[in-house]
Amino acid sequence: MEQPVRKRGRPRVLDRDVGLDIAARLFWERGYEGTSTADLTKAMGINPPTLYSMFGSKEELYRQVLDFSIVRENSRRLEILRSNLPIHEALGLYLYDIADGDTQPDKPRGCMVSTAVLQHAEENASVARMTAALRETSMQTLKARFDRAVEEGELPAQTDTDTLARFYGAIIQGMSAQACDGACNARLKRLIDLALTAWPGKRSA
Amino acid sequence: MEQPVRKRGRPRVLDRDVGLDIAARLFWERGYEGTSTADLTKAMGINPPTLYSMFGSKEELYRQVLDFSIVRENSRRLEILRSNLPIHEALGLYLYDIADGDTQPDKPRGCMVSTAVLQHAEENASVARMTAALRETSMQTLKARFDRAVEEGELPAQTDTDTLARFYGAIIQGMSAQACDGACNARLKRLIDLALTAWPGKRSA
DNA sequence: CCATTATAATAGTGATCCCTATTAAATTAT
DNA sequence: ATAATTTAATAGGGATCACTATTATAATGG
Numbered sequence: 001m002e003q004p005v006r007k008r009g010r011p012r013v014l015d016r017d018v019g020l021d022i023a024a025r026l027f028w029e030r031g032y033e034g035t036s037t038a039d040l041t042k043a044m045g046i047n048p049p050t051l052y053s054m055f056g057s058k059e060e061l062y063r064q065v066l067d068f069s070i071v072r073e074n075s076r077r078l079e080i081l082r083s084n085l086p087i088h089e090a091l092g093l094y095l096y097d098i099a100d101g102d103t104q105p106d107k108p109r110g111c112m113v114s115t116a117v118l119q120h121a122e123e124n125a126s127v128a129r130m131t132a133a134l135r136e137t138s139m140q141t142l143k144a145r146f147d148r149a150v151e152e153g154e155l156p157a158q159t160d161t162d163t164l165a166r167f168y169g170a171i172i173q174g175m176s177a178q179a180c181d182g183a184c185n186a187r188l189k190r191l192i193d194l195a196l197t198a199w200p201g202k203r204s205a
Numbered sequence: 206m207e208q209p210v211r212k213r214g215r216p217r218v219l220d221r222d223v224g225l226d227i228a229a230r231l232f233w234e235r236g237y238e239g240t241s242t243a244d245l246t247k248a249m250g251i252n253p254p255t256l257y258s259m260f261g262s263k264e265e266l267y268r269q270v271l272d273f274s275i276v277r278e279n280s281r282r283l284e285i286l287r288s289n290l291p292i293h294e295a296l297g298l299y300l301y302d303i304a305d306g307d308t309q310p311d312k313p314r315g316c317m318v319s320t321a322v323l324q325h326a327e328e329n330a331s332v333a334r335m336t337a338a339l340r341e342t343s344m345q346t347l348k349a350r351f352d353r354a355v356e357e358g359e360l361p362a363q364t365d366t367d368t369l370a371r372f373y374g375a376i377i378q379g380m381s382a383q384a385c386d387g388a389c390n391a392r393l394k395r396l397i398d399l400a401l402t403a404w405p406g407k408r409s410a
Numbered sequence: 411c412c413a414t415t416a417t418a419a420t421a422g423t424g425a426t427c428c429c430t431a432t433t434a435a436a437t438t439a440t
Numbered sequence: 441a442t443a444a445t446t447t448a449a450t451a452g453g454g455a456t457c458a459c460t461a462t463t464a465t466a467a468t469g470g
Contacts, residue, residue: 006437006438007437007446008439008446009438009446009447010446011437013447030325034325034329037427038428046448046449048428050447050448051429052430053447053448057428110324115323115324115378116324118315118320118381119236119385121235121240121241135382163392163396166396170375170380171379172379174376174377177323177340177378180337181323181340190365194403195375197402198399198403212415212416213414213466214414215415215417216416216467217418242457243457243458251418252418252419252420253419253458253460254417254461255419256459258417
């Protein structure tokens, strides 16, 4: 039970994590360029200088939102992936978890990262690099898991794990786009079930 | 040989189709919200009132750009799809053509429609509906082709053609996203080759 | 030449963009 | 109480947003 140590000075009116959560929802729903600082301060119930003293700038806030959201959402998925379940089964659960994230009832549709800032004004190139780097990292994580499966004999030795990772990465990105367009959870999972039939070591009909 | 009929009045300084082509490249690269009317007028070499007299508004210009680009780019793809080639082969050529479009040397990366306006400010909801409708139409086109293949006995009678269409739609969207992130043509085609192994009537290993 | 017609250029509009200099308020320490 | 400290609120800055009222220009028709 840690007592929130009362320091001297005027008390903060907004908890940092609450602020990040509010910002996450706005950026998630409207994108970086579609969310104004006025939107953010209004939703957080603060004035502009408070936002800037807490988070630095709009771009820095977005960076913190991504960190915050990834730490909170990604650990469960990585556990699934890194488990000792058969690779095909682990992948299925991993994708199902992402489909659930794309279609949460009281949250924006799609994924905050998979389809974020693909197009942008030149002035926002650095923000685009942030999300692109996160996408690349998540595909490298998938590839590393497939490499492990090859080592452990679960996948054929000659498997192109990079292409396999980018294929399921494309599925993840496509699911996010379709969720943004209104696709329901069941539809995404049918899509996953079909995607899981593209798997090395299968014979053609 | 039709002579460009000289009408009276001051001559236009910008051909309409040239203007649409310039606008297409900007919207394609930067997205709707990332492209300002100042960007557009500067690139076209015109002043704001000329843009508004030619195209009506930024939103109306975007609509015309989509019409213009689709008419120009989509007919070849639809011919491939509607040809009498075996369905699996036609689908492969169709996807290859899209991969080529995603990675043209002197054009923006990715697809103008597949991953456009997924997130947006509330005020741009009508623009988002435009691109979403185009995506839905293109998936319905795929589904119709798969339905035909079922009728013609190329696909099993019980094939879930809707899911099949949305699966390859997801591949198209994922390719666009990855092209935006810098994926080359060959990488996209490896992805396609793998996606084409997810096909009804195959036996699991 | 002059009138008519069609389009372009000038010069802005109010609103909103991201951000901040300055001042006010709310707490603890003495 | 008063001082010290920390945060919030007021008020607005310069730039850019999408857009337009007005004026100027360049062609043809008579």
